[in-house]
Structures are given as structure tokens and as C-alpha cells.
Amino acid sequence: MRLGRLLIALTSFVLVSLPAFALQPPTGQSEFVPVESLPPGDQLPAAPLLVTAYAFVWIAVVVYLWSIWRRLNKVEDEMRALAQKAPRR
């Protein structure tokens, strides 16, 4: 009876540990080899940075002009409201 339990426990252990061994990652890098420059595929592309910089300049100008236009409209609205109120007094 005891032997049977031991056999079941051993079999379970083997069955559970087998997938763990099977899923082991490949062997790690054993040494690092230095190079003088990055391979072209790893280099940071310049074009997106250039386009982003130029686009930012335009977006900043448009947003600023929009903010002035909005503030100017607010002032004009207030002036109109005051002009309408004034004759009633």
C-alpha cells in the first residue's frame, strides 16, 4: 500500500516536472562582442525627428493664433454685450 502511494507520488512528480524541463529557454549568450558602430537596422532614423520638429513649429503657431482669435472673440462679445446694456440705463 505504502509502495503504491510512493509510486503514484514519484510518477506524478516526473509527469509534472517533464513539461518544466521541456519549456526551458535556449542557452544564454556566453560572451559579448564589441563593435565600433551600430548596424544600420538598429540606428535611430532621423527623418521622423526632423518631420516632428517642423510639424511642432507649425502646430505651435496655429495653436497660438487660435488662442488669440478665441480671446479676441471673447473681448468683442463682451463689448457687444456692454453696448447693448448701455442704452437701457
Place this chain on the structure above:
Amino acid sequence: MRKAFGPIAVLAGVMLVGAPIMVARAPYESTMGLVQKIFYFHVPSWFAMFTAIGVCGGASLVHLFRNNPRADRIAEAAGEVAVLFGLMGLVTGPLWGRKAWGVWWQWDAKLTIALLLEMTFISGILVRKYGGPGSDKLAAAVGIFGLAVTPFVYEAVNIWRTIHPLTSVVPTLPASMGAPFWFCVAAFMLLMVLLLMVRVNLGKRQAALDELYLAYED
């Protein structure tokens, strides 16, 4: 000044459309390659900022010592425009540096003092907005302080050791790079003048509204 607005707007528009064509035709720099072309609108944005600071500082001096509301409006407008162009410089610079230096930002003298200059003029805007009565005089003092700091921002690369390119780069540009560069400088200056005029006009209308409120209360 109002008559000049139309021609300046047209000229600025034409030049800003032409600038990318000039930049595209400019030769590549030998060590930095394509990304160096950010230079053609990074440096002009700082030039435009420095000019706006000059206007702001001058007008602030006039307002501080002669209590001139018109000068105050010009100082307020120029301070705001200076922040806009400073922001362009502070955004385009790191985009260039990321590729050229491998980092977005470096806490060296040039970059740090440029950031402080931008923050000085942002503080000027905040003082005007939340400073209450007398904030125009405080903002004028901030404008004068900003003007005094500006030469240090320009000369920082010659005074301290930094990773930023030196000021000698611009005077020694070959003609093939100098022509598009000065074209872009002219375009940015025109844009700065244009934005300044629009912003001064807003200040004028706000002053007219304040007078209307005062007349209405009386």
C-alpha cells in the same frame, strides 16, 4: 502699422512655404547627416525669441519708468511671443539632440539656462494673470530681468564647456548652408513680427473693453 500687416503676412506666408524647399536642397552635414536640418528652424526660433525679448525688455523699461500703457501692451505681447518661440527651440532642440548626442536632454549650462529663460517669461505671463493690481510693473521687472539674462544664454557655449555646438558655427557656415539658414531666419523674424502685431491688437481691444467697463460703472 495696420497697413503693413497685409504685405508682411503675405511675405511671411511665402517665405514659410519656401523655407522647407530651401532646407531640403541644403547639403547634409558630414557628421550628423539628415537630422542636422533641424538647425534651420531651431536656431531661427531662438533668434526670434531673443528679438521678442529685446522688444519686451525695451517696452518694459519704458513702462516701468514712464508708466506708459501702450508700452505695457507691447511688453505683454512680446513676452508671450517670446515664450512661443522659446518653446519651439526647447522642443526642436531635444529632437535634434536625441539623434546627435543620443540623449533628449543634458543638464549642461547652455540647455539649463535656456530653460530658465523660458521659465522666466512664463512667470511673467503668470504674474500678469494672477498678480492682481500692480502686476504690470512686476511683469515689466521680470521682462527686464529676462533681457539681462539673454546674452548669457547666447554666450553660454563660449563661457562654459557644454555639448551644444558653439556660436562660431553660424558665422562660418558655407554659402550652401548659409543661404537657407538666413532665409529661415528672415521667415521666422517676419512670423514673429506678424504674431506680435496680432497680439498687440488683442491687447488694444482688451484695453478698450476695460475703458468701456469703467465708463459703464461711472
